[in-house]
Amino acid sequence: xxxxxxxxxxxxxxxxxxxxxxxxxxxxxxxxxxxxxxxxxxxxxxxxxxxxxxxxxxxxxxxxxxxxxxxxxxxxxxxxxxxxxxxxxxxxxxxxxxxxxxxxxxxxxxxxxxxxxxxxxxxxxxxxxxxxxxxxxxxxxxxxxxxxxxxxxxxxxxxxxxxxxxxxxxxxxxxxxxxxxxxxx
Amino acid sequence: xxxxxxxxxxxxxxxxxxxxxxxxxxxxxxxxxxxxxxxxxxxxxxxxxxxxxxxxxxxxxxxxxxxxxxxxxxxxxxxxxxxxxxxxxxxxxxxxxxxxxxxxxxxxxxxxxxxxxxxxxxxxxxxxxxxxxxxxxxxxxxxxxxxxxxxxxxxxxxxxxxxxxxxxxxxxxxxxxxxxxxxxxxxxxxxxxx
Numbered sequence: 399x400x401x402x403x404x405x406x407x408x409x410x411x412x413x414x415x416x417x418x419x420x421x422x423x424x425x426x427x428x429x430x431x432x433x434x435x436x437x438x439x440x441x442x443x444x445x446x447x448x449x450x451x452x453x454x455x456x457x458x459x460x461x462x463x464x465x466x467x468x469x470x471x472x473x474x475x476x477x478x479x480x481x482x483x484x485x486x487x488x489x490x491x492x493x494x495x496x497x498x499x500x501x502x503x504x505x506x507x508x509x510x511x512x513x514x515x516x517x518x519x520x521x522x523x524x525x526x527x528x529x530x531x532x533x534x535x536x537x538x539x540x541x542x543x544x545x546x547x548x549x550x551x552x553x554x555x556x557x558x559x560x561x562x563x564x565x566x567x568x569x570x571x572x573x574x575x576x577x578x579x580x581x582x583x
Numbered sequence: 584x585x586x587x588x589x590x591x592x593x594x595x596x597x598x599x600x601x602x603x604x605x606x607x608x609x610x611x612x613x614x615x616x617x618x619x620x621x622x623x624x625x626x627x628x629x630x631x632x633x634x635x636x637x638x639x640x641x642x643x644x645x646x647x648x649x650x651x652x653x654x655x656x657x658x659x660x661x662x663x664x665x666x667x668x669x670x671x672x673x674x675x676x677x678x679x680x681x682x683x684x685x686x687x688x689x690x691x692x693x694x695x696x697x698x699x700x701x702x703x704x705x706x707x708x709x710x711x712x713x714x715x716x717x718x719x720x721x722x723x724x725x726x727x728x729x730x731x732x733x734x735x736x737x738x739x740x741x742x743x744x745x746x747x748x749x750x751x752x753x754x755x756x757x758x759x760x761x762x763x764x765x766x767x768x769x770x771x772x773x774x775x776x777x
Contacts, residue, residue, distance in 0.1 A: 415673040474619050475724065475736035505672070506636075529672045545672040 408551035408561040412544060416573045420534060420541035423577050426458050428496035430487060432503040434466040444559030451567040455579035460494035462487055466504070498534055498541075502566075505529045505545075523550050530566065532575065542575055610751035612758040613740045618766050622734035624727060625770055629660055630696035632687060634667040634703040639719045639743060643752030651756035658760070658772030663694040691728070698734075699726045705738070718742055723759070725768065735768050 429448065445461050452459050464487045491499060506527040525547055532542040546566070550558035570576045631651075640647055652662045665687055670680055691699065705720040718740060725735040739759070743751050764774045 413673060415675060417675055470617075473617060475617055475733035540675050540677075543673045543675055 406552045408558040409549045410561060410565045411547040412565060412569050413546075414542065414544040414569055414573055416575060417539065417541040420539075420575070422497070422534065422536070424457055424496075424498040424532075424575065426494070426496045426498070427452060427460070428491050428494050428499045429459055429461045430491070430499060430501045431461065431463045432466055432501060433463060434504050441559040443557070444563050447560040447563035448567065451563060451579075452576070455567070455571070455576045457576065457578075460490070460496065462490040496535055498532055501531045501533070503529045503531075525549055528562075532570075542570070542573060544569060610749045610754045611742045612754055614737050614758060614762045615739075616735060616737035616762060616766060618736075618768065619732075619734040622727065624697060624729075624734075626660055626698045626725075626768065628694065628696040629655065629662050629698050629700055630691050630694050630728070631662060631664045631700045631702065632667060633664060634701070636669055636704045639704065640752055640755070643743075643750055643755075645752070646750050647752030647755045650753045651760070654756055654760040655769075658764075658769045660769070660772075663690070663696070665690050696728045699728050699731075700724070701726065721755075735763070735766065737762070 429445075449459050449461075464483055504526065507523050508525040528544075528546045528548065530542075530544040530546065531540050533539065534541050544566075546562070548558060548562055551561075567576065567579070571579045635644075638644060648664055655662050667687070668679075668683060674680075701722075701724045703722045705722045721739040721741065723735075723737045723739055724733050726733050739755075741751055741755055760769070761774065763769045764772060
């Protein structure tokens with residue numbers, strides 16, 4: 399009941415662009431999550447919801463989280479951990495053998511600083527931006543791109559991941575990439 | 584990553600406390616850096632590739648460039664800047680990005696640097712009560728131009744408020760050059776020499 403007053407639901411703004419020549423339909427989709435901090439995309443709720451949604455469309459999904467390199471003062475600058483991460487990601491994608499690869503990349507976020515009781519406090523994330531690209535592995539061409547701004551809402555810990563997954567699948571369906579999804583899903 | 588986020592919160596809190604609580608204090612920066620101690624080449628020609636995205640420096644960008652050029656010039660280092668345009672997130676072909684890479688390669692070839700600085704506005708942004716960004720984080724790397732190997736890397740946090748008391752562009756340039764002096768990146772230009 400408290401939440402009724404204090405919570406606000408998550409919402410998304412989505413822009414997308416598809417290759418009109420792409421006529422195949424994904425059936426085996428590898429999802430590569432490029433994440434920087436433990437934000438919404440990493441949450442189990444995102445993968446669970448996404449998996450459920452694409453299953454309804456007859457698509458098998460495989461997921462790999464590829465952390466974006468973070469600065470580490472204890473590591474010398476030439477110690478390139480990126481190569482290891484990339485190798486692991488590529489190994490996963492190869493072994494999954496997808497017909498399409500969806501990369502989801504956190505492109506930015508915004509937090510608000512406020513004074514509270516004489517101290518600076520940071521709000522939870524107000525806005526998280528993602529860039530998405532769908533690549534057809536047969537032609538190696540990017541056939542769909544999207545830019546998503548997610549407002550995670552307030553007091554709704556698992557809901558943003560579900561919302562993001564739902565809206566991505568809905569957009570891919572609307573854009574005619576996923577063509578076997580049940581109506582209204 | 585959780586530790587990282589916690590640390591980020593701590594030092595952002597620290598920066599903002601500095602920025603907001605200390606009256607008369609101008610823009611401030613914090614730099615965490617790491618250096619390859621085996622790198623001994625002297626930097627004399629520096630090519631700066633700026634990937635500033637939204638470019639929160641805005642009106643202070645030119646003062647940053649001017650001051651950076653001047654401070655490094657005092658240390659005998661010539662500087663050339665190259666701005667990378669923000670890519671269109673909906674572009675299906677990468678021809679524009681590839682064209683930009685070619686342009687950058689040509690500019691590097693023409694300038695002939697011994698080091699390349701990559702500076703990018705890391706996407707962490709914080710808004711103040713007036714909805715203006717007050718803290719912006721930059722990722723900075725120095726690469727040896729002869730082998731493209733990074734020899735200095737840093738995470739730099741810059742406060743953009745209190746601008747009545749100072750120019751954040753000047754602070755960014757000053758603090759970066761001072762840090763390089765301290766870290767021995769500018770070997771023939773130690774701290775206190777200019």
